[in-house]
Amino acid sequence: MTTTEFDKEYAELAKRSGELFQRASEIIPGGAGSSARTRKFGWKPYPLFIKDGLGSRITDVDGNEYIDYLLGLGPMILGHRNPVVTEAVVNAIRDYGTCFGLPYELEIEAAQKVVDAVPSIEMVRFTNSGSEAVGSAVRIARAVTGRRLIVRFEGHYHGWQDTVYWSNHVDPKEAGPADHPRPVRSGPGVPQELEDTLLVLTWNDPESFVKLMKERGEEIAAVITEPAVFNTGCILPEPGYLELLRSETKKYGSLLIFDEVITGFRFARGGAQEWFNVMPDMTTMAKGIGGGFPVAAIGGTKEVMSIIAEGRYSHSGTYNANVIQCAAVSATMDLLAEPGLYERQRALGFRLADGITTMAEDAGFPSRIDGIGTVFQLWFTEHPIHNWRDAEKYSNEELFTQWYQEMLKRGVLFHPSHLENLFVSLVHTDADIDRTLEAAQDALTAMARRG
Numbered sequence: 001m002t003t004t005e006f007d008k009e010y011a012e013l014a015k016r017s018g019e020l021f022q023r024a025s026e027i028i029p030g031g032a033g034s035s036a037r038t039r040k041f042g043w044k045p046y047p048l049f050i051k052d053g054l055g056s057r058i059t060d061v062d063g064n065e066y067i068d069y070l071l072g073l074g075p076m077i078l079g080h081r082n083p084v085v086t087e088a089v090v091n092a093i094r095d096y097g098t099c100f101g102l103p104y105e106l107e108i109e110a111a112q113k114v115v116d117a118v119p120s121i122e123m124v125r126f127t128n129s130g131s132e133a134v135g136s137a138v139r140i141a142r143a144v145t146g147r148r149l150i151v152r153f154e155g156h157y158h159g160w161q162d163t164v165y166w167s168n169h170v171d172p173k174e175a176g177p178a179d180h181p182r183p184v185r186s187g188p189g190v191p192q193e194l195e196d197t198l199l200v201l202t203w204n205d206p207e208s209f210v211k212l213m214k215e216r217g218e219e220i221a222a223v224i225t226e227p228a229v230f231n232t233g234c235i236l237p238e239p240g241y242l243e244l245l246r247s248e249t250k251k252y253g254s255l256l257i258f259d260e261v262i263t264g265f266r267f268a269r270g271g272a273q274e275w276f277n278v279m280p281d282m283t284t285m286a287k288g289i290g291g292g293f294p295v296a297a298i299g300g301t302k303e304v305m306s307i308i309a310e311g312r313y314s315h316s317g318t319y320n321a322n323v324i325q326c327a328a329v330s331a332t333m334d335l336l337a338e339p340g341l342y343e344r345q346r347a348l349g350f351r352l353a354d355g356i357t358t359m360a361e362d363a364g365f366p367s368r369i370d371g372i373g374t375v376f377q378l379w380f381t382e383h384p385i386h387n388w389r390d391a392e393k394y395s396n397e398e399l400f401t402q403w404y405q406e407m408l409k410r411g412v413l414f415h416p417s418h419l420e421n422l423f424v425s426l427v428h429t430d431a432d433i434d435r436t437l438e439a440a441q442d443a444l445t446a447m448a449r450r451g
């Protein structure tokens with residue numbers, strides 16, 4: 001199907017969304033509250049406008065219901081309008097208030113549950129968004145070590161703060177050689193001078209990492225990484241790679257920051273650090289921690305967090321640890337503790353991923369799926385994807401776009417970009433997976449017919 005054909009069908013399918021998009025575009029830049037929801041990020045010809053969500057389903061303003069694998073870009077791990085979390089938040093704001101500018105007991109309860117759940121975290125502070133959490137973690141690392149340099153990896157995303165808004169999905173022509181990438185700003189307005197504070201590397205490449213640490217390890221404040229990369233499709237660490245990041249940072253006195261904004265609570269309650277059994281010094285978390293409510297957190301060892309505890313570093317924020325956040329976190333942590341929950345949902349996700357892989361193969365599409373059950377991506381390539389450069393080079397974007405379009409028409413929603421992924425929530429059911437597999441069979445058959 002050509003883009004124009006799809007646009008015509010979409011105009012029918014999403015007529016009311018189109019009208020709302022026109023209206024929104026007059027007063028909201030790009031017609032949506034985040035650039036991630038606009039044409040630029042793949043929502044073509046315009047984003048769907050949503051009426052409501054319930055559990056694993058989401059319904060648009062034209063009345064189309066979708067099985068939702070977008071999950072609000074990650075946070076809705078307990079599904080939409082989870083009754084337990086919603087009730088906890090509603091009760092808390094009705095019974096206590098929203099924000100006091102002073103601490104309160106529910107904050108301790110929420111913090112304790114996060115400390116209990118995530119293995120490396122001994123102390124935690126709540127904040128409002130992943131970008132805020134990462135911004136603070138990077139500055140804390142510099143303050144703790146007295147060093148300036150931050151190591152980050154191409155294709156990872158750590159939010160929109162100047163210090164880290166670099167080298168996510170940039171023009172490969174500007175990115176330099178793979179063994180010595182050049183930091184590239186992810187957008188205008190980021191001071192070019194900050195380039196000198198960053199060292200950018202190709203992920204899953206042990207040699208370049210060891211070499212850099214040998215040359216500059218003693219100047220490096222922190223190495224920040226997504227422990228599994230979910231901001232370039234879905235890329236898992238090669239065996240031993242996270243362990244290498246851990247041992248080398250320890251050797252040179254640099255801190256290791258796991259940005260678990262996506263990985264946190266997603267395929268294991270203790271996050272990627274529990275799953276891969278590698279412990280960072282600091283962890284940032286957001287999507288998932290509050291079951292869909294807006295809350296993020298920075299956690300760390302007592303040694304690192306003592307800089308805040310002793311007042312040598314001021315981590316402030318009017319809305320930090322407000323009542324909505326702490327009620328949401330506390331209820332979410334309880335729900336995530338259900339025995340067998342992650343095992344069951346990972347198995348569902350693997351069943352879906354395996355089914356799609358077989359169908360794609362039978363339909364004659366070179367493809368592979370990478371993931372950990374509750375999050376995965378279908379790559380239209382047979383070539384292994386180890387990092388962003390591989391994804392740029394080998395992933396067939398055109399086929400992925402067709403796949404997205406055919407699935408959307410069949411009532412299955414996920415992100416239109418091949419560099420994003422599918423999230424399976426902790427409330428998706430066997431019936432959801434069966435229906436999705438039926439849609440996938442139809443979609444891939446339609447794609448194969450087109451040739």
Ligand SMILES: Cc1ncc(COP(=O)(O)O)c(C=O)c1O
Nearest residue numbers: 129130131157158159259261262
């Ligand atoms: C790994 C990672 N870190 C940080 C962020 C920024 O989080 P937020 O959008 O809440 O600012 C994101 C957002 O997608 C993310 O995926």
